[in-house]
Each structure stands twice: as structure tokens, then as C-alpha cells.
Amino acid sequence: MVDTTNLIPNTPRYLKVPLIAFNTILWVLGLVLVIIGSIGVSFFSNFKDFTKVSKASAALSNLTTGAPAGVLVIGIFFVILTVIGCFVAGKEKLVGLVIYTMLMLIILVALIGVGGKALTLHNDDVVKQIGNAWEDVSNGPKNSTILKLENFLKCCYWNSTSSRNPLLCPKDSKGIPKYTDTCDSVISSKISSNLYLVGAAAVSIGVIEFICMLFALFLIIRICRAPRTKSYDYQ
Numbered sequence: 001m002v003d004t005t006n007l008i009p010n011t012p013r014y015l016k017v018p019l020i021a022f023n024t025i026l027w028v029l030g031l032v033l034v035i036i037g038s039i040g041v042s043f044f045s046n047f048k049d050f051t052k053v054s055k056a057s058a059a060l061s062n063l064t065t066g067a068p069a070g071v072l073v074i075g076i077f078f079v080i081l082t083v084i085g086c087f088v089a090g091k092e093k094l095v096g097l098v099i100y101t102m103l104m105l106i107i108l109v110a111l112i113g114v115g116g117k118a119l120t121l122h123n124d125d126v127v128k129q130i131g132n133a134w135e136d137v138s139n140g141p142k143n144s145t146i147l148k149l150e151n152f153l154k155c156c157y158w159n160s161t162s163s164r165n166p167l168l169c170p171k172d173s174k175g176i177p178k179y180t181d182t183c184d185s186v187i188s189s190k191i192s193s194n195l196y197l198v199g200a201a202a203v204s205i206g207v208i209e210f211i212c213m214l215f216a217l218f219l220i221i222r223i224c225r226a227p228r229t230k231s232y233d234y235q
């Protein structure tokens with residue numbers, strides 16, 4: 001068997017400092033997720049009535065409510081966990097480090113699940129799903145929700161080939177359409193940039209998180225191999 005003892009630095013500082021540095025980076029990335037998640041939650045809150053009256057309500061609600069809320073929750077979790085990580089690393093708390101490493105592992109698994117879904121969830125699919133709901137709500141009795149959405153998004157009609165009910169396009173007092181963009185392009189541009197940001201943040205977080213777990217594991221082994229003395233505790 002290979003003796004790994006010498007592979008781990010003898011000075012805990014060499015493990016602590018990178019661990020704290022990586023946790024700081026993760027904290028910033030967590031904050032990015034919190035910000036994008038919040039933007040998504042507030043943007044899609046305007047879709048609530050529209051989602052409720054659409055036929056594909058459950059699927060759409062997963063997309064417009066579940067997805068941004070999920071990003072927000074994971075972000076908040078990261079912001080908290082990384083602060084704890086810096087603390088337990090700095091103080092070399094053995095139990096804290098073990099709990100921190102386990103929580104990181106759980107989040108990594110969750111992140112891989114979410115990331116896998118995000119990778120298969122293309123911008124076009126999201127837009128198409130909203131588009132289908134848009135058409136059926138436009139032709140239904142609750143079509144006023146469409147007008148509300150159009151005023152929020154500043155757009156008129158879904159796309160160039162969608163149904164053209166003149167009542168469903170916001171007009172000014174002279175009867176001229178207020179907006180020239182179609183709604184699919186407005187939604188598409190709003191979603192795609194944020195989807196890329198979330199994807200990039202998630203991939204970076206996954207990689208850095210893995211490195212963090214290695215350093216935390218090494219630090220745990222180091223602490224266990226060299227039992228702390230009293231003087232060390234009060235260093």
C-alpha cells in the first residue's frame with residue numbers, strides 16, 4: 001500500500017488557507033445564484049395568473065416558479081455553508097469540518113442533478129412551452145391575463161405566426177399598438193442570458209466544491225493524525 005502520509009502537508013495552514021480562499025470564491029458564486037434566483041422569482045411572479053389558467057399549469061409552474069426558487073434556495077444554502085466552512089477551517093473544528101464536508105457532498109449531488117436538468121433544458125424548450133400555453137390562454141375565456149403579461153413584457157402577440165386577435169395587443173389612446181416586439185423574442189432574450197449565467201455558476205461551483213471537499217478531507221486527516229495539544233488550541 002502507498003503511504004499517503006507525506007502527501008498531505010504537515011502544516012494545517014497550507015490546507016486552511018486554500019480552503020478559506022476557495023470558500024470565499026464559492027460564497028461569491030452563491031451570491032450570483034441568489035441574485036439570479038431573485039431576479040427570476042420576481043420576473044416570473046408576473047406569470048402567476050397566466051400559469052394558473054393555462055392547460056399545462058403543472059409543468060409551466062415547475063418552470064416559472066420551481067426553477068428560479070430552486071436556484072435561489074441553493075444559492076442561499078451556499079452563502080451560509082461557505083461562511084460556516086471558513087469558520088470551521090479557520091478554527092480547525094474537527095466535528096464542524098466533518099459536517100461541512102458531508103453537507104458539501106450532499107449539495108454536490110443535488111447540484112449535479114440540477115445541472116444535468118439545466119443542461120437538457122434548452123432556452124428554446126422553455127420558450128416553446130410558454131408559447132404553447134400562450135396560444136391556448138389567448139383563445140380561452142381568461143385571455144385578459146395575456147394583455148397583462150404583454151404590458152409587463154412590453155410586447156405584442158406571441159410570434160410572427162401566432163393568432164392575431166386585435167384585442168390582445170396593448171394599444172395607446174389612438175389605437176396604435178404600443179409595442180412592436182413579439183413576446184417570444186422578449187422572453188427568450190430575458191431567459192437565455194440568465195440561463196447561461198446559472199449554468200456557468202453551477203459548473204464553477206461544482207468544480208471548486210470538489211476541490212474544497214478534498215482540502216477539507218485532508219485537513220480532517222491532518223487534525224486526526226496530529227492530536228492537538230492545549231497550547232495549539234490557544235495559538
Ligand SMILES: *[C@@H]1O[C@H](CO)[C@@H](O)[C@H](O)[C@H]1NC(C)=O
Pocket residue numbers: 058059060062
Ligand atoms: C412538477 O414538479 C413536481 C414536483 O417536483 C413533479 O412531481 C411533477 O411531475 C412536475 N410536473 C411536470 C408536468 O413536469
Ligand SMILES: *[C@@H]1O[C@H](CO)[C@@H](O)[C@H](O)[C@H]1NC(C)=O
Pocket residue numbers: 127128130131132135158159160161162
Ligand atoms: C410560434 O409559436 C408557436 C407556439 O409556440 C410555435 O408552434 C410556432 O412554431 C412559432 N412560429 C415561429 C415562426 O416561430
Ligand SMILES: *[C@@H]1O[C@H](CO)[C@@H](O)[C@H](O)[C@H]1NC(C)=O
Pocket residue numbers: 138139140141142143144165
Ligand atoms: C377573451 O375573453 C372574453 C371574455 O373574458 C371573451 O368574450 C372573448 O371571446 C375572448 N377572446 C377570445 C379570442 O377567445
